[in-house]
Amino acid sequence: MNQPLLVTIVVVGWAALSLRLYFLYRGRTGPATVWICGSVAAIALAITLQISFVRAAVDSVTTLNTAGTISNCATLVAAVGAQCAFLHMVKPRDAAAAAGRSRLRWTAGAVVLILALFTTTPSNYVEKLANMEKAVQTPVVSAAAYVFVASLAVLAVGIMITAWSYRLIADRFSLRYGLLSFVLGALCSFAYAVLRFAGMLTYQLDVEVAWLRGNLLGQLFGFTIVLVLIGILLPAVGARLGLDHLARWWRINRWYRDLYPLWKVLHDEFPGLALDVPAGRNADFRRPEHALYRRIIEIWDGRLQLRPHLDPSAVPGDSAAEATLIADAVRRRRNGVAPSDGHAAPDNRPDDQDAELDWLIAVSRALPR
Known part of the structure; x- marks a missing residue:
């Protein structure tokens, strides 16, 4: 050598x-x-x-x-x-x-x-x-x-x-x-x-x-x-050297960005969901976990507010069906269709946090572009 x-x-x-x-x-x-x-x-x-x-x-x-x-x-x-x-x-x-x-x-x-x-x-x-x-x-x-x-x-x-x-x-x-x-x-x-x-x-x-x-x-x-x-x-x-934090932010930021399409659809309909609208599509570098958690909460709040506009005949389905259901509810709301009693289509929310994140990301990716 x-x-x-x-x-x-x-x-x-x-x-x-x-x-x-x-x-x-x-x-x-x-x-x-x-x-x-x-x-x-x-x-x-x-x-x-x-x-x-x-x-x-x-x-x-x-x-x-x-x-x-x-x-x-x-x-x-x-x-x-x-x-x-x-x-x-x-x-x-x-x-x-x-x-x-x-x-x-x-x-x-x-x-x-x-x-x-x-x-x-x-x-x-x-x-x-x-x-x-x-x-x-x-x-x-x-x-x-x-x-x-x-x-x-x-x-x-x-x-x-x-x-x-x-x-x-x-x-x-x-x-x-x-x-x-x-x-x-x-x-x-x-x-x-x-x-x-x-x-x-x-x-x-x-x-x-x-x-x-x-x-x-x-x-x-x-x-x-x-x-x-x-x-x-x-x-x-x-x-x-900050490598662990950078890697953690990179991983969380990927999930944060994956949720953006679903979050944006709901935020456009209900702007009051976000008390502090993010300046860009990336999670806060200093507190990425907090930014991701807040985005998940805002998505579920938006889904709850959208629930009266869901198709009353809809039944819970997979992530693709959920994405279609949300997109259809947004159209119904914008077209002035009268809201239902709010008891249709349960939110199908998983109990496990990891499964919940995976579910929301799958719904976000399946949304019609």
């Missing part, structure tokens, strides 16, 4: 850790926050050890590829830490702790095995260094590397499952999309593990597959780190 870019990612990683530690200091000490802090610390260490001069400095005082091996172990620690965090977000505390312990034991065993194999079995790291500048590079092949990629693939699948499960119940825009970034990062990590395994295997079988030995693995590594850091930072800063 491009070294200046890697240094930038390292700086962002340590900044993300500082931000998470600040939250921890401010009292957000739930198990999920603690695990996220540990995961960020491990991934910051892992990417720091990938910087060329850091790797060279560590290897110069130890043995070749010590930095890479520690980076691999830290990556596994980061992955299991993230998975434990998500488990605490989607499961009860005791169940999350039990599930987390099994994953921790499994990952600890993988780390111990990697370190043992690194110190007792050979690798081709010297050949890797000799071909660093070539377009077709030599993959690091060792027993420890095989254990690492297999463990990473398993943990990546676990992260995808738990992060996606939490995303389905997340209630904030920045949290949902931060978790989506985590899922995509885990997917890239899984692809990295699979392709690195394939690269090592084809090398040992003396099969030339150039694209497995080019820049693809480095790019996947970079995508993984960037997506994971976005997943860490976005939920933390989204609310402070």
